[in-house]
Amino acid sequence: MIRLTQVYKAYGAQEALKGVDLEVPEGQCAVLIGPSGCGKSTLLKTINRMVGINAGRIEVNGKNIADYAPELLRRQIGYCIQGVGLFPHFNVHDNIAVVPRLLKWPESHIEERVKALMEMSGLPDAYRLKKPRELSGGEAQRVGVCRALAADPPVLLMDEPFGAVDPLTRERLQLAFMEIQRALRKTVVFVTHDVEEAILLADRVVLMNQGLILDAGAPGKFAGDIEDPFVKSFLGSEYPLKLLKRFSARDLGLEKLPEWLEAIPESGNIVLQSDVSLKEVLSEMMRLGLHAVPIESESGRFVRVEYDDLANYLSEVSKL
Amino acid sequence: MRKTSLKARVGLTLAVLGLVLFPLGTFRPNRVVRGIPLNAATLLEGKSLLAAVVVLVIAAGLFVFRDRIRNSMVLYVVPWLLVFVPGLLMLLLSQASPAGESFDMEVARISLSSGFWLLFAGILILQSGAPRGGILMTLTVLFAIAVPGVGLTPHLALYKEFINIEVTFYAELRRHLTLSLTSAAVALLPGILLGYVCHRHQRLREWILGAVNLFQVAPTLSLLGLIMIPLTYLSRNVPLVADLGIRGVGFAPAFIVLTLYCLLPITANAFSGFDQVEAAVVDSAVAIGMTKRQIFRQVLLPLALPVIFSGIRTAVTQNVGNTILAGLIGGGGMGALIFLGLSQSATDLVILGTIPVVLMALIFDVVFKLFEDRMTQRVGVAHDSLDTGI
Amino acid sequence: MKTSGFIEASDTDPSHSVSFRGKGISTKGIRKWLVPGLYAFGFLIWIFFFDEGISVLSPWLPKRAALQMRTPLHMLAWQHFFIVVVSTSLAVVTSLLLGSLVHLTQNAELKSLVLSVSAIGETVPSAAVIALSVPLLGYGNLTCMLALYLYAILPVVRNTIVGMETIPYSVREAGTGMGMTRFQQFLHIDIPLAAPIILTGIRTALVINISAATIGATVGAGGFGVPIISGIRVYDPLMVVQGSVPVLFMAMFADKSLRLLTSEEENL
Numbered sequence: 020m021i022r023l024t025q026v027y028k029a030y031g032a033q034e035a036l037k038g039v040d041l042e043v044p045e046g047q048c049a050v051l052i053g054p055s056g057c058g059k060s061t062l063l064k065t066i067n068r069m070v071g072i073n074a075g076r077i078e079v080n081g082k083n084i085a086d087y088a089p090e091l092l093r094r095q096i097g098y099c100i101q102g103v104g105l106f107p108h109f110n111v112h113d114n115i116a117v118v119p120r121l122l123k124w125p126e127s128h129i130e131e132r133v134k135a136l137m138e139m140s141g142l143p144d145a146y147r148l149k150k151p152r153e154l155s156g157g158e159a160q161r162v163g164v165c166r167a168l169a170a171d172p173p174v175l176l177m178d179e180p181f182g183a184v185d186p187l188t189r190e191r192l193q194l195a196f197m198e199i200q201r202a203l204r205k206t207v208v209f210v211t212h213d214v215e216e217a218i219l220l221a222d223r224v225v226l227m228n229q230g231l232i233l234d235a236g237a238p239g240k241f242a243g244d245i246e247d248p249f250v251k252s253f254l255g256s257e258y259p260l261k262l263l264k265r266f267s268a269r270d271l272g273l274e275k276l277p278e279w280l281e282a283i284p285e286s287g288n289i290v291l292q293s294d295v296s297l298k299e300v301l302s303e304m305m306r307l308g309l310h311a312v313p314i315e316s317e318s319g320r321f322v323r324v325e326y327d328d329l330a331n332y333l334s335e336v337s338k339l
Numbered sequence: 340m341r342k343t344s345l346k347a348r349v350g351l352t353l354a355v356l357g358l359v360l361f362p363l364g365t366f367r368p369n370r371v372v373r374g375i376p377l378n379a380a381t382l383l384e385g386k387s388l389l390a391a392v393v394v395l396v397i398a399a400g401l402f403v404f405r406d407r408i409r410n411s412m413v414l415y416v417v418p419w420l421l422v423f424v425p426g427l428l429m430l431l432l433s434q435a436s437p438a439g440e441s442f443d444m445e446v447a448r449i450s451l452s453s454g455f456w457l458l459f460a461g462i463l464i465l466q467s468g469a470p471r472g473g474i475l476m477t478l479t480v481l482f483a484i485a486v487p488g489v490g491l492t493p494h495l496a497l498y499k500e501f502i503n504i505e506v507t508f509y510a511e512l513r514r515h516l517t518l519s520l521t522s523a524a525v526a527l528l529p530g531i532l533l534g535y536v537c538h539r540h541q542r543l544r545e546w547i548l549g550a551v552n553l554f555q556v557a558p559t560l561s562l563l564g565l566i567m568i569p570l571t572y573l574s575r576n577v578p579l580v581a582d583l584g585i586r587g588v589g590f591a592p593a594f595i596v597l598t599l600y601c602l603l604p605i606t607a608n609a610f611s612g613f614d615q616v617e618a619a620v621v622d623s624a625v626a627i628g629m630t631k632r633q634i635f636r637q638v639l640l641p642l643a644l645p646v647i648f649s650g651i652r653t654a655v656t657q658n659v660g661n662t663i664l665a666g667l668i669g670g671g672g673m674g675a676l677i678f679l680g681l682s683q684s685a686t687d688l689v690i691l692g693t694i695p696v697v698l699m700a701l702i703f704d705v706v707f708k709l710f711e712d713r714m715t716q717r718v719g720v721a722h723d724s725l726d727t728g729i
Numbered sequence: 730m731k732t733s734g735f736i737e738a739s740d741t742d743p744s745h746s747v748s749f750r751g752k753g754i755s756t757k758g759i760r761k762w763l764v765p766g767l768y769a770f771g772f773l774i775w776i777f778f779f780d781e782g783i784s785v786l787s788p789w790l791p792k793r794a795a796l797q798m799r800t801p802l803h804m805l806a807w808q809h810f811f812i813v814v815v816s817t818s819l820a821v822v823t824s825l826l827l828g829s830l831v832h833l834t835q836n837a838e839l840k841s842l843v844l845s846v847s848a849i850g851e852t853v854p855s856a857a858v859i860a861l862s863v864p865l866l867g868y869g870n871l872t873c874m875l876a877l878y879l880y881a882i883l884p885v886v887r888n889t890i891v892g893m894e895t896i897p898y899s900v901r902e903a904g905t906g907m908g909m910t911r912f913q914q915f916l917h918i919d920i921p922l923a924a925p926i927i928l929t930g931i932r933t934a935l936v937i938n939i940s941a942a943t944i945g946a947t948v949g950a951g952g953f954g955v956p957i958i959s960g961i962r963v964y965d966p967l968m969v970v971q972g973s974v975p976v977l978f979m980a981m982f983a984d985k986s987l988r989l990l991t992s993e994e995e996n997l
Contacts, residue, residue: 104617346838553950553981558943558973565974660857678860693853693861724915
């Protein structure tokens with residue numbers, strides 16, 4: 020659990036953080052978003068003391084981070100950056116093993132851990148002895164994530180880790196991250212400027228501008244009415260559409276919905292499965308020109324999902 | 340259509356010039372006298388030798404104009420044949436004597452002259468343009484050293500000088516190597532540390548680099564001279580210093596000056612090596628929680644190693660040359676031979692002292708370069724994260 | 730009324746005048762030359778007033794044999810200066826011609842040949858080059874100058890070639906596009922842009938030569954090497970110092986001045 024209280028940071032006359040309060044409960048992923056220069060990266064770096072603070076208090080799991088020696092603190096916090104920063108003279112195995120070795124884990128334990136992490140992040144075992152220069156951008160970042168998780172830290176800090184890859188790779192990395200998070204439930208603070216990424220990954224979206232937190236909440240919260248004009252314009256008027264991507268048809272509760280009674284529309288397309296995102300459902304409706312589409316549930320029933328179901332779901336989510 | 344190789348043309352021209360226009364050797368009745376030049380014509384009494392030389396020149400000519408000839412064997416055979424020429428020529432010269440008077444061959448000797456050196460250089464240049472040039476050149480040099488080395492040229496001046504001082508020669512050679520290598524080794528650690536300090540502290544950077552540069556710019560002889568004074572004073576007045584064998588002349592001042600000279604290449608290269616490590620790598624090392632010392636040892640140093648090695652290469656090569664001056668202040672080494680030869684007007688002694696130094700410098704340069712390249716490969720370039728793919 | 734958006738220097742009022750780039754009389758500029766100035770000053774003081782200084786200090790100095798230098802220091806200074814400047818200037822001219830030739834003919838093999846020869850040449854220590862010049866020209870100043878001449882060619886030729894090569898292609902393209910002939914390009918683009926690198930090579934050669942000229946004394950040349958080497962031979966530290974210090978100043982002066990000149994070239 021991370022708690023920041025009135026954190027203030029200035030570089031000379033330039034104020035980067037003007038008194039920030041933030042609490043991230045254990046096991047949750049908080050995503051900091053905002054325009055360039057809003058202080059989100061700076062805030063992230065205060066947590067592992069890469070950036071010192073001028074005033075305020077930062078606690079991790081109840082303990083003030085100022086009480087630790089910085090090196091010891093950092094070995095308990097995972098850190099992923101956009102440039103990855105893998106050691107070019109170490110192979111993949113040795114890169115991941117850095118912190119466990121610093122913590123003097125036994126080698127057999129380290130080897131097990133490396134293999135497990137690589138499997139979890141979708142890297143073939145054959146990559147273990149490769150050097151960073153032999154890896155693609157996406158592969159390198161997966162190694163970076165493994166490295167951050169190697170010593171099983173309770174907290175994970177990620178600074179635009181998927182920013183430097185192409186959109187297809189980014190999507191794959193996001194999905195991989197979501198799976199890992201689902202399995203490990205780490206306390207994560209994630210920085211990005213991409214609203215869609217925030218919607219996808221966050222348990223809590225935290226919006227910043229000019230060194231202050233403007234608003235925070237579950238992604239669904241911002242689907243409803245937003246008062247602050249800046250927040251509104253930053254999130255964009257297409258926010259509800261973007262939000263649809265986060266949820267799947269399954270989330271609608273397919274068992275409660277009526278059955279599809281008509282013939283399956285002839286379109287040459289396969290019927291949608293229950294794990295598609297709501298955005299895809301809406302797209303299908305538009306493609307077919309209908310207000311309802313059939314979805315195959317897990318039990319094999321063909322369920323009727325209507326446009327109103329989507330709209331109702333969104334408004335429910337926004338009230339949370 | 341291959342163009343005629345420039346190196347082959349230049350090499351051949353030099354070789355022929357040397358062979359034809361300049362004296363190949365000089366016959367001296369004794370060590371000091373000026374001597375009678377021997378050129379190709381004088382040497383080649385006997386048609387068989389003449390024929391051999393003509394054949395060689397023709398073959399070389401064929402090689403040069405090989406693009407007009409179908410037979411590519413010429414390309415490969417001729418440079419290999421040329422490997423043996425300098426050595427064999429030395430053999431021939433050793434047996435020459437001008438017609439007419441007889442000489443006391445115990446004292447008389449034959450020096451190698453400008454013609455020989457031009458021929459040698461020409462052959463090397465020609466070989467450098469051929470395939471496997473490096474190997475060819477090395478073999479030529481080795482053969483040229485081997486021929487007198489096994490005693491086949493008893494009357495060659497170089498050989499006579501060598502035999503004269505054989506034991507001393509090896510002793511001085513050892514001393515030369517010791518001096519050059521140990522002073523570079525001693526400068527290594529301080530150099531790397533100073534480079535690290537420059538890397539971390541902007542303000543000290545100018546001072547350190549300026550000070551180290553000062554030692555490079557100052558004339559070696561000047562530094563040697565200046566350092567003799569405090570050392571002499573210390574050795575006369577502080578018994579500990581004298582007990583250690585440190586005097587104003589000899590090994591100690593040369594060692595100190597050479598070590599100071601090595602500081603610049605090593606420090607400057609260490610500094611630039613540390614600077615060029617990618618910021619992302621250092622950042623993640625800090626974020627992982629490594630202490631400064633761990634970062635230095637596990638990240639900065641290994642990644643800067645190729646550049647540092649290049650600095651070591653420069654330092655050692657430069658040292659081998661500078662150690663010659665130790666000979667002036669009683670520190671021994673090949674310089675002792677060179678300056679002795681100068682004072683006695685014995686050119687061959689000077690050459691005898693110079694050749695090992697040049698060869699050592701070249702060998703170190705090549706060997707260190709190989710290490711450097713291997714190291715650069717192993718460290719590799721940091722990953723470029725702007726890639727696509729999974 | 731201005732028709733273009735550009736401000737012409739002539740039609741602005743004084744309060745908006747465009748300041749000229751380049752060296753004006755600024756105190757910062759002059760102050761940089763303080764250090765070399767000091768070296769030059771120290772040098773001159775030394776060569777002209779050394780003997781008097783010694784006689785003043787003689788009560789405190791250890792006894793030494795009354796060995797007087799046959800040649801006064803300022804004569805030695807002139808000899809050293811002469812040897813170094815003449816040989817280095819000739820070498821610079823030769824190297825510039827040779828380097829430009831190699832560059833203009835664009836012959837890769839020629840370039841490789843010249844660069845390899847100069848690389849190997851530089852591994853030969855300058856003392857050896859001096860010693861080996863004796864059979865060619867005997868003993869004396871000329872031998873030393875020949876050796877220094879040959880030795881100085883190496884760094885300058887290399888820097889000339891490399892300097893002209895590292896000019897970005899876009900600059901040349903602009904020159905060709907403007908209609909310059911190859912020779913005009915050479916004059917107006919290659920030489921000015923390569924100048925800093927060439928000057929660095931000249932500086933290296935000059936400093937090395939000042940140092941090597943001291944060894945010239947072993948082959949009968951004049952210069953500051955004479956008192957240093959004689960002093961070593963007869964164990965007279967004062968004689969050694971007499972020669973060591975001024976040549977040190979000379980080298981540092983040359984190094985510092987050329988560094989300043991090079992950085993000013995770069996700033997233009």
